[in-house]
Amino acid sequence: MPDSTPSQKTPRVRFAPSPTGYLHVGSARTFIFNWLYARRYRGTMVLRLDDTDVERNSEASVQSIFEGLRWLDLDWDEEYKQSERLALHRQQAEAIFAKGLAYRDFTPAHAAGEEQSSAQGAWLFNPGMRELSREESDRRAAAGEPFALRYRVPRGQDQSLRFVDGVYGEQSKLADEVEDFALLRSDGMPTYHLASCVDDADLAISHIIRGQDHLTNTFKHLLIFEALGMEPPQFAHLPLLVAPDGAKLSKRKHGPVVSVTTYRDAGFLPQAFINFLCLLGWSPKNDREFLTIDEIVTAFTLEGVNRANAVVNFTEDDPFDPKALWLNAEHIRALPVAELTSLLQPFFAAAGLEATPEKLLAVTPLIRERIKLLGEAVSAADFFFVKELAPYDPTELVPQKGGDAAMARRVLQHALEVLATVSFDHDSLEQALRAAASHLGLKAGQAFQPIRVAVCGRKNAPPLFETMAVLGREVCLTRIGQAVQFLA
RNA sequence: GGCGCUAUCGUCUAGGGGUUAGGACGUGAGAUUCUCAAUCUUAAAACCCGGGUUCGAUUCCCGGUAGCGCUACCA
Known part of the structure; x- marks a missing residue:
C-alpha cells in the first residue's frame, strides 16, 4: 500500500530547487504538491536551496525563485542553503x-x-x-x-x-x-546525490516528493541512506509536465511559457494557477475542477496522483493552456469586486491609463465576465479612461443588418437630444433609449449599435446602459457628437 | 544500447472483468440577450497493437510498439 496513512509522526517535506534560472512551472508544481502534503497532514515544509553547482548557480536565480514563490503566496516553515552545509x-x-x-x-x-558503449557493464x-x-x-x-x-x-x-x-x-x-x-567531485565538492541525501537525512525529511525524473535515482539514494546508517524516507514521484510534443518542459526549448512569471505578468491569479497545476497529474476523483486552495488541501492525497506525464497544452499562438485560461476566468469571477479592482489597478497603470480607484471600481463589474486574464482588462476597458477614443472605422456605426448611414445618423442625433436631459443611471438610460428606438421605429439591437460604437469606439463592449452610466453625460454626448461628424 | 516508468476523447482526467466507458476544457449547432461575454441545451470525440486467463476483457498477465526518464566528477 502506498502511504495513505502518513505515519503517526508529522511529516517533514522539502522543496529543493537548484537556483539555475527562473522558477519553472514544473518546479512550482513540485513545490505545490509538497506544500499540499505538508498542510494536509499538518507537517513541516522545508525550503532548501540546492546550490552545490557553483558554475550554474546565481543569486539572481535565487531571487527569482523567491519572487515566484511569493507570488504563489505559499509559505514554508524552515529554510536552508545547501552550500552552507558543505x-x-x-x-x-x-x-x-x-x-x-x-x-x-x-x-x-x-x-x-x-565512448559510451560497449562491453556490458x-x-x-x-x-x-x-x-x-x-x-x-x-x-x-x-x-x-x-x-x-x-x-x-x-x-x-x-x-x-x-x-x-x-x-x-x-x-x-x-x-x-x-x-x-x-x-x-575531484574538486572536493559533493555531488547532488550525496548532498541531497545527507541533507535529507540530517533535516529528518520524512517524505521526498519530487519529479519522476528522479525515480531511477532513488536506488542510488537508497544506497546512500544505507551507507549513512539512516532509514530512508518515504518517496513519492510525480509525473512530469511535458510540452505538446511530449518533450519535458524546458527553458531552452520552450522559452518563457515555462516560467511562472509569464503567467503572473499575463494576469493569472495565483489561486487559479495553482488550481490548474494541481489538476495536471492529480485528481480529486469527484469530477470537480474549480477548487479553492483550501479545498485542494483537504482533498489532497498521493493516491490521487496519476502516473502518466501530463501535457501542458500550449501552442505557438497561445502560450497558455485553454483550461488554465478557463480556470483563471472562473477564479476572477469568484473574486469580490473590490479585490479584483485592486488587482486590476497595476495593469492599467502599466498601460499608462489613469484609472482612479473609484472609477475602476465602477468599471470592474462590467468587465469581469469578459476577461480570462487580468491583463485583458486593459483592452476591454481602455475606452473608459482615455480622453480621445482611438480612431475607429465609421462604418461600424452602421448596423450590419437593415441599416444605412442615414439611419445611424438619425439614431445618434435623436440620442443626443434624449441624453441631454435624461438622468444618467442604468434604469433611466434604458427607459429613454428603448423609447427612442421605438420612436424611430427601430429594434433595440439596431438602434443601440450606433450608440455603442460611438460611445465605446467598438462593436463589442460591456452592456450599454451601465457603460454610459459610468462614462457620464458629458463624455457620451461628446463622443456621439463626434460620431455624427464621422457619418457626415 | 542497458535499465526503469507510462499508455482512456485533441488536452486534463474518472472508472474498472459484464457500464449507453463518466466529467471538464476546447470545438460545432441551438436558445437567451442591446453587441460581446456569461448562462442553458445539444452534437461530434477515447480504452495503442497482439496473444493469453476467463463464460466474458478497455480493466488481470505476457509480448510488441510508442513516449518519457535515468544511464555526468548537472541537479
Whole structure:
C-alpha cells in the first residue's frame, strides 16, 4: 500500500530547487504538491536551496525563485542553503569512505566514458579504480593526485534494491544495474546525490516528493541512506509536465511559457494557477475542477496522483493552456469586486491609463465576465479612461443588418437630444433609449449599435446602459457628437 | 544500447472483468440577450497493437510498439 496513512509522526517535506534560472512551472508544481502534503497532514515544509553547482548557480536565480514563490503566496516553515552545509557533506563522505563503501577514482574527469558503449557493464565503473588497494589509494591521494569519490555499489550478489513509491508503488532494481556513481567531485565538492541525501537525512525529511525524473535515482539514494546508517524516507514521484510534443518542459526549448512569471505578468491569479497545476497529474476523483486552495488541501492525497506525464497544452499562438485560461476566468469571477479592482489597478497603470480607484471600481463589474486574464482588462476597458477614443472605422456605426448611414445618423442625433436631459443611471438610460428606438421605429439591437460604437469606439463592449452610466453625460454626448461628424 | 516508468476523447482526467466507458476544457449547432461575454441545451470525440486467463476483457498477465526518464566528477 502506498502511504495513505502518513505515519503517526508529522511529516517533514522539502522543496529543493537548484537556483539555475527562473522558477519553472514544473518546479512550482513540485513545490505545490509538497506544500499540499505538508498542510494536509499538518507537517513541516522545508525550503532548501540546492546550490552545490557553483558554475550554474546565481543569486539572481535565487531571487527569482523567491519572487515566484511569493507570488504563489505559499509559505514554508524552515529554510536552508545547501552550500552552507558543505562541511557536513564532506564529513559524511569521509565516513562512507572510512566504512569502505566508497573508493577514490583517480581517472581524470571526462577521460572516462568517452565512448559510451560497449562491453556490458563496462560503464559501471572506471576499470582498475575499484580494486585499488587502500595503500596505493592513500599514497596517490597524499601525493596530491585529484580523485572523485565513488560509491562502491555491491556487485554480483544479486542484491535487489527496493522501495515502495507513494505514487508508483513497488519499485525494484538490481544493484548490478546501478553504476558506481560519484559522491564527491575531484574538486572536493559533493555531488547532488550525496548532498541531497545527507541533507535529507540530517533535516529528518520524512517524505521526498519530487519529479519522476528522479525515480531511477532513488536506488542510488537508497544506497546512500544505507551507507549513512539512516532509514530512508518515504518517496513519492510525480509525473512530469511535458510540452505538446511530449518533450519535458524546458527553458531552452520552450522559452518563457515555462516560467511562472509569464503567467503572473499575463494576469493569472495565483489561486487559479495553482488550481490548474494541481489538476495536471492529480485528481480529486469527484469530477470537480474549480477548487479553492483550501479545498485542494483537504482533498489532497498521493493516491490521487496519476502516473502518466501530463501535457501542458500550449501552442505557438497561445502560450497558455485553454483550461488554465478557463480556470483563471472562473477564479476572477469568484473574486469580490473590490479585490479584483485592486488587482486590476497595476495593469492599467502599466498601460499608462489613469484609472482612479473609484472609477475602476465602477468599471470592474462590467468587465469581469469578459476577461480570462487580468491583463485583458486593459483592452476591454481602455475606452473608459482615455480622453480621445482611438480612431475607429465609421462604418461600424452602421448596423450590419437593415441599416444605412442615414439611419445611424438619425439614431445618434435623436440620442443626443434624449441624453441631454435624461438622468444618467442604468434604469433611466434604458427607459429613454428603448423609447427612442421605438420612436424611430427601430429594434433595440439596431438602434443601440450606433450608440455603442460611438460611445465605446467598438462593436463589442460591456452592456450599454451601465457603460454610459459610468462614462457620464458629458463624455457620451461628446463622443456621439463626434460620431455624427464621422457619418457626415 | 542497458535499465526503469507510462499508455482512456485533441488536452486534463474518472472508472474498472459484464457500464449507453463518466466529467471538464476546447470545438460545432441551438436558445437567451442591446453587441460581446456569461448562462442553458445539444452534437461530434477515447480504452495503442497482439496473444493469453476467463463464460466474458478497455480493466488481470505476457509480448510488441510508442513516449518519457535515468544511464555526468548537472541537479
